[in-house]
Structure formats: C-alpha cells, structure tokens
Amino acid sequence: GENVEQHPSTLSVQEGDSAVIKCTYSDSASNYFPWYKQELGKGPQLIIDIRSNVGEKKDQRIAVTLNKTAKHFSLHITETQPEDSAVYFCAAIRSGAGSYQLTFGKGTKLSVIP
C-alpha cells in the first residue's frame, strides 16, 4: 500500500518568514495530493491540493509543488502569520477506476513566533 513520509515533525519560524513542509510517497499510481490544516480541537481543513498532471499550484501565500519523478511534494507558506500556527497534514490519494485510498503523513506542527 501507499506510504507517506512527512518532514519535519515540528517547525518554528519567525512571523514573516517562509515555512516549507516536505512529503514523499511510495505509490507511483497516486494522483492527487491534498494538504490539510488542523487547528487544536478542530477537524482538518483542506487548504490546497495538486493533481499529478500539474507541477505547481499557488493560492495567495500558500503554494504546493509536485515532483512525480522523485515522488515528493511540498507545501510552501510565505509571509507567515501567527494564525498559520497549526498542524499540517499532507496526503496522497490513488483515485481512479474502482479505487480510492487516502493516506496521510504524520503531520507537522508549525509554530509561528510573533
């Protein structure tokens, strides 16, 4: 089955700096890669995603890149703000005819220091 590795497990940055979280996946058939933000005591919130036919996607301060050859994808947050502090999960999904399986990374706790 799919295995998703996520690094780092914790990340502290100064407000205004950039944060980068990296994930690798094992199943070359995975074709959809969402990122979720989970605040304390709440459910995960989909913040950005990328499909296997795209190399990069950006939405305001957040961006995701995908390298299919190396089987890794990354989340980039620029100009970080205290409200960006949360746990971020990457995931990989193999979605297609007759199959759908979402596998999460172990999460990265991001702390943005004012």
Next chain:
Amino acid sequence: GAVVSQHPSWVICKSGTSVKIECRSLDFQATTMFWYRQFPKQSLMLMATSNEGSKATYEQGVEKDKFLINHASLTLSTLTVTSAHPEDSSFYICSARIPTRAGTRSYEQYFGPGTRLTVT
C-alpha cells in the same frame, strides 16, 4: 469548499453506555463518507468507509460490532460506539468526498469538525 458537520462536538458518557455521532454533508450529497479516529498528537486513522445504502467497510483491527456505522441517506452517516470503555475515548472525525466534476472519478475530501468522546 464543501461543508461537513458533526454532532455532538463533544460528549462524556459512562462506561458501558452507547454513544451516537452524526455526520452530515450540508451542501452536497455524499455517497461515500469516512470515519477517522485521532489520538493526541497523532495522525488520522481510518476506521471505516461508509457507503450510502450498503454496509460499511471496516479497516483491519476495527471491530464492526463495536463501531456501528449507518449511512441511511446521501447526507447523513452515523457512528455508534457501543458499550463504550475508557480506551474508546478519542477524537472522532467524519469526512465526505465529492467529485470535483460530476461524473468524474476525481474527488476532493472534506472533514467535519470532529467529536471529542470521553468515557468515564
């Protein structure tokens, strides 16, 4: 994005009792919903996949007689924790997937706010 709600947001029950958690898709119909369990500082663990009108599919190690799942309509799935014990205390989160475009096999998955269960 799509909205998924859960009720209750938190519940405390006594050991041996049963607890029902509701999951609703508010602005879309979900033929497939998922139930996850999350322990503190850990990732989400898939418990079961709930399909409307059919029996749920449970992950290995999850007791189907203990965690009863009913997906009676396209907008509602319920998880009942039967004969709850303190070790069942956890954060339970439901999720629903919707196609990004009608008729495609391309999906997005949205999560509810979670239910904190404490069994005393």
